[in-house]
Amino acid sequence: MSWRDAMIAIPFFWLLVFFLVPFLIVLKISVAESLIASPPFSSLFELLDDGTVTMRLVFENYAYLWQDPLYIKTYLNSIRISTISTTVCLLIGYPIAYAIVRSSPTARFVLLMLIILPFWTSFLLRVYAWMGLLSDQGTINNILIWLGLIDRPVRLMYSELAVHIGIVYSYLPFMILPLYANMEKLDMSLVEASADLGARPVVTFLTVTLPLTIPGMVAGSLLVFIPATGEFVIPDLLGGGNVLMIGRVLYNEFHANHDWPVASAVAIMLLVVLVVPMMIYQHIQSKQTKT
Amino acid sequence: MRRQRSVFLLSVLSFGLAFLYVPMAILIIYSFNYSKLVPVWGGFSTRWYRVLFESEEVWSALTLSLKIASVNATFATLLGALAGISLARAGRFRGRTLFAGMVSAPLVMPEVITGLSLLLLFITLGNFIGWPTERGMTTITIAHITFSLAYVAVIVQSRLAGVSQDLEEAAQDLGSKPFRVLIDITLPLLMPALVAGWLLAFTLSLDDLVIASFVSGPGSNTLPILIYSRIRLGLRPDINALATMIILIVSISVFVAGWLLLRQQRRRDREIQLAVADSAVE
Numbered sequence: 001m002s003w004r005d006a007m008i009a010i011p012f013f014w015l016l017v018f019f020l021v022p023f024l025i026v027l028k029i030s031v032a033e034s035l036i037a038s039p040p041f042s043s044l045f046e047l048l049d050d051g052t053v054t055m056r057l058v059f060e061n062y063a064y065l066w067q068d069p070l071y072i073k074t075y076l077n078s079i080r081i082s083t084i085s086t087t088v089c090l091l092i093g094y095p096i097a098y099a100i101v102r103s104s105p106t107a108r109f110v111l112l113m114l115i116i117l118p119f120w121t122s123f124l125l126r127v128y129a130w131m132g133l134l135s136d137q138g139t140i141n142n143i144l145i146w147l148g149l150i151d152r153p154v155r156l157m158y159s160e161l162a163v164h165i166g167i168v169y170s171y172l173p174f175m176i177l178p179l180y181a182n183m184e185k186l187d188m189s190l191v192e193a194s195a196d197l198g199a200r201p202v203v204t205f206l207t208v209t210l211p212l213t214i215p216g217m218v219a220g221s222l223l224v225f226i227p228a229t230g231e232f233v234i235p236d237l238l239g240g241g242n243v244l245m246i247g248r249v250l251y252n253e254f255h256a257n258h259d260w261p262v263a264s265a266v267a268i269m270l271l272v273v274l275v276v277p278m279m280i281y282q283h284i285q286s287k288q289t290k291t
Numbered sequence: 292m293r294r295q296r297s298v299f300l301l302s303v304l305s306f307g308l309a310f311l312y313v314p315m316a317i318l319i320i321y322s323f324n325y326s327k328l329v330p331v332w333g334g335f336s337t338r339w340y341r342v343l344f345e346s347e348e349v350w351s352a353l354t355l356s357l358k359i360a361s362v363n364a365t366f367a368t369l370l371g372a373l374a375g376i377s378l379a380r381a382g383r384f385r386g387r388t389l390f391a392g393m394v395s396a397p398l399v400m401p402e403v404i405t406g407l408s409l410l411l412l413f414i415t416l417g418n419f420i421g422w423p424t425e426r427g428m429t430t431i432t433i434a435h436i437t438f439s440l441a442y443v444a445v446i447v448q449s450r451l452a453g454v455s456q457d458l459e460e461a462a463q464d465l466g467s468k469p470f471r472v473l474i475d476i477t478l479p480l481l482m483p484a485l486v487a488g489w490l491l492a493f494t495l496s497l498d499d500l501v502i503a504s505f506v507s508g509p510g511s512n513t514l515p516i517l518i519y520s521r522i523r524l525g526l527r528p529d530i531n532a533l534a535t536m537i538i539l540i541v542s543i544s545v546f547v548a549g550w551l552l553l554r555q556q557r558r559r560d561r562e563i564q565l566a567v568a569d570s571a572v573e
Contacts, residue, residue, distance in 0.1 A: 003469075003470050004381055011371070011390075014370055014436075015374075015437070022412035096307040098300070099300040114312075121541045122497075122534070124522075128530065129315055131522065131526060132531075135526065137328070230404065232501050237522065250403045250404075250407065251403055264411070281399055282396075285398075
């Protein structure tokens, strides 16, 4: 074995054992029967008395997900919440990225650092910051009462609004950075040509800038949409029991109900929902590393 | 017209930065609140910092997290560099598509799925080969290496895609063996990417709650697990103090790193200008 083979084999083997095999185990357990035992599921292969091996696939868990309206509602709800939050992120992130690109080189560098900085601090604590703002005795309610706009705290926490705020706040840098990378490469002579030929700024923006930044918009949106759909921390801390999201259901199915087969089936279904966006993102990513 | 636009851009930036930083500023202000109830102001005090520093639980969680993060970052950088170099420089090999897929999939895989699948692997392994007997530091570290190495591989791969293979080919033409080329040329070219990858892997590990809470066992609380178990019951002033410390340390490190980067870049620009000026004189 040459050093080149070894170089490939070491990470290959690691990913095979700790990424691919675990995934196959989830797939396997999702078609097993739930048992009250340790481990709490039936095995896929059974050795019969006559020496033949039989394989048992039970699609009961998937049927269960399909029959119980709670799960379908949760899936649809996750996609809806994630879509709305991604759209808001895009609407806020686009002008910010544009404003950064239009700044002087030094200002650009400082602004980018300021956008990335929150990413290096703790994700959990950024969500916690919003708990302090949104709670019944929190900062926002205090300010509104002090201004005399309300006389009793409004319920902001444990609502879908709180989850949207949490997602937009936490994932905004993931939207801005791909947009910035895209806009930075934008050929400004095209924008100038459009202006020279007499197009109004709005027309130039809509017909030149916007279409040329679609790749950045798609990449940024996927970077927000994919993790937001499977998000656990934000719906758990800011949404409480009132906002149904699939990541939280999976977590509870496993940790609270100890129903491994159903948890595995929920995981596989989540992957089915996300597989198309994930593949689009990988496609964009691989095109970018090549150029 | 021009003025109107710069006012617009300036207000967009102020709004964006305010949105990102005001929540953190308020979090920091309340860490100096004397009152035990976070939102009720009871006068300035540093008592929660004392509570924080005296908490044994916090110190042991922090130590565990730092241990896991540094072991993780080192192994992830090593494995990620091998994976990145393989994908960028090794040409075709059997299983390349599967390999490339496995390297980039953890980047977009929802954390709950990664966590669940690794836990089920550890339980299955435990049943079949008797390892791991208990879940804790080792299992969390393995889980973190698996997703961190993907980030390092992507950084390494895009760095190598950005530099031409001329230097490597020149060394080869002058008689270097492929392994020497890797050590003498490729690795030094990769140094900035490896440093960035190590730091990213370190941070990702320190920050992870979901995957760690799947594969950790009783008694092995990392810092995020400890924070989560406290804040899910509501606001706590000592967590505000902890958050302030983390934000402070991270901000200082990022600004020092940024300042060094900017200085380096300026020096390089100046050298290029001087070189251009010199050649013009000649």
